[in-house]
Amino acid sequence: MTTTARRSKWTRYAIEVRLLRILKPICIVGLTLVALFPFYYMILLSMRDISQVIQDPGSILIGLDELSVDAYESVLKPVEDGGEGFVTFLVNSALLATGTVIVTLAVSILGAYAVARLEFFGRRQVGFLFLSVYLFPPILLAIPLFVAFTRMGLRGELFVLVIVYVAQTLPVCVYMLRNYFESVPVSLEEAAEVDGASRMTILRRVSLPLAVPAIAATGLFVFMIAWNEFLFALLFLAEERDNWTVSLGVAQLQDIETPATTLMAGSVILTLPIIIAFLFAERLMTEGLTRGAEKG
C-alpha cells in the first residue's frame, strides 16, 4: 500500500517535472513573441512601401533591398513641403513632458520629504487625499477642467496641459520618492542637525544628493507619463494643430488620408524615446513602484 502510494506520487512528480521542463521554455518564447511582435511589426511597416503592404499583407520577413526610410522623411517634413510636420509635434511633446517633469519634481521632492521624515498634523490624511486622484475617472476631472479652461480661453495652450499633468503625476511621485527618502539612514541627517543645519539645508545637502538616482528615475517616469498621455491632449489641443503632441498627431491623422506606413513611422518616433528612457531607469523605476508589494 505504502509502496504503491509512493510510486504513484513519484510518477506524478516525474511527469510534472518533465512536462514543465518542456512547457516552460515554450511558454517563455511564446509570451516573448506575443509581447514583442507588435513592435517588430511597427518597425517593419514603417520601412515598407504602402503599395507592397496592400499587395502582400502576410509577409512578415522582407529583404533588405525592400526597406526604405521614405515614410520617416514624409512624416517629419513640414506641412508646407507636403509632409506631416512631426518635428513640431516632437518639440511640443518634449516641451510638455520636460515642463511637467521639472514642476512635478520640484513640488514632489518637498512633499515626499515631509511625508517621509516629518511628523506634522495631517500627515496620515495626505496619503488619502492623494489616493483620490487615482480613484476618480480622469474623464470626470476632464469635464470641469475642459469647461474652466474653455471659459478662460486658455484651452489650447501647452502650459495649461503642464498644470494638468503635474496634478496627475504628483501623487505617484510623492509615493515613489517617499520610499527613497525613507531608505536614507536617519543617522546621517541627525549628524547634520547636530552641526546646526536647518531642515532645508539637510534636505538640500544630505538627503537630496543621496536620492539623486531615485529622483532621476522618478523624473523619467513622469516624462514617460506626460509623453504618452492622450485624453487631456485630445480634449485640450485637438483644434490647434500647431500645438499637437506626437501622440495626438498619430491619432488625429488616422482619420485623414495618410498612408498607414507614414503613421507607422510616426509611431516609431513616438515610441523610441520612451523605450530609451525606460532602458535607462528600468530597475529603479520598477523597484520604486512595487516597493509596497514586497511586504505582501
Added chain:
Amino acid sequence: MAAPVEVPVPSPRAEHGRGGGDLRAKRDARAGLALVSPTVIVVLVMVVLPVLWALVLSFQEIRLIDLQSFSLGGDYSLANYERLFSSTGFFAALRNTLAYSILGTAGAIGFGLLAALLVRGSFRGRGIVRGIFLLPWVAPVVAVTFVWQVLLSPQLGVVNAIGTDVLGWDAPIPFLTQREGTITVFGVSLGVPTALLTVIVFEWWRSFPFAFLFILARLQAVPGDIEEAARVDGATPTQVFWHIILPQLAGVIALLAVLRFIFTFNAFDEIYLLTGGGAGTEVLATQVYSLLTARADIGAAAAVAMFMAAVLAVFLFVYFRFFGGKEQM
C-alpha cells in the same frame, strides 16, 4: 527651488536639553506643513475642486453654448440623471464597461502571474525577457493601439492575411468593426461580440506587464525554505504552486485586482483609439467624451462621470469592508 520656510536655527545644545524634544517637534510640524503644502494645493485645486464642480454640473442643464452665462446659482434638477437612467445606450455602455473591466482585469492578472512564474528561476537572457515583457505597458497607448489596428485590419493586416491564406478562413474578420460574429464549434453556431472581445484581448496584452511586475516583486520576497521543505517531502510542482506559492501571492493579487479594476473601469484611451466606441464597444468613459464634445451636453456628461465615480466608491467600500484596509497608499 525657493525655500518656503525660514526656520530659525536654535543652538543644537539647547535642543537636547529639557523640553528640546517639544521644540523640535513643533519645528518639524511647521516645516512639514510648509513642505507638503504645494503638493496639497495642486491636488486640491486640480482634483478635489473639479470633482466638486462636476457634481454641481451634473445637476444643471448646461450646454457648452451656455457657458458665457454660466453661474453657480442656476437651476438644479435631477433631469440629467433621469434622462440617463431611461436611456438604453447608458445601460449598454454600463454592461460593456463591466465586461471590459472584469474580463480585462482577470486576464491581465492571469497572464501576469504566468509571466512572473516563468521568469522566476534564473536562465540565460532572463533580464532581457523581463524587459520585453514590460514593453506593452511602457509604450505609448496611441502607438500600440495603432499597430493593433493595422495588425487586425481586414485589408492590410497580417492576422487576416495568415487567417485566410494559411488557416483557411472564408473571409477576413473585421475584428474591430464587427459588432457580432458567429463561430461554429462542432456544428453549433455561437454569436460572439467580436469587437468587444478584441478590445478585451488587447487589454490583456497591454496590462499583463503591470500584474507581472507586482507579482514578480512579491515572488522574489517569498522565502525559499518552505518550498524546499515541501519539495523534499515529495510535493509536485503544481502542489507547491497551489499550496505554498499561491497563498502567499493572495495579498498582491487582491491589490492588483482592485487597481486593475479601477483603471479598466475608467479606461478611455484604449477603446476610443481602437474602435472609437463603435461596434458594440461603447463604455461609460467614451460615452462621457461624446456627450461632452459631439453633443456639447455638459450636464449629461457630468452625470455619467459622477455615476462612474459612485460605482467605484461602492466597489472600494465593499472591498475594504470585507478584505480590510491592509494596503497602504
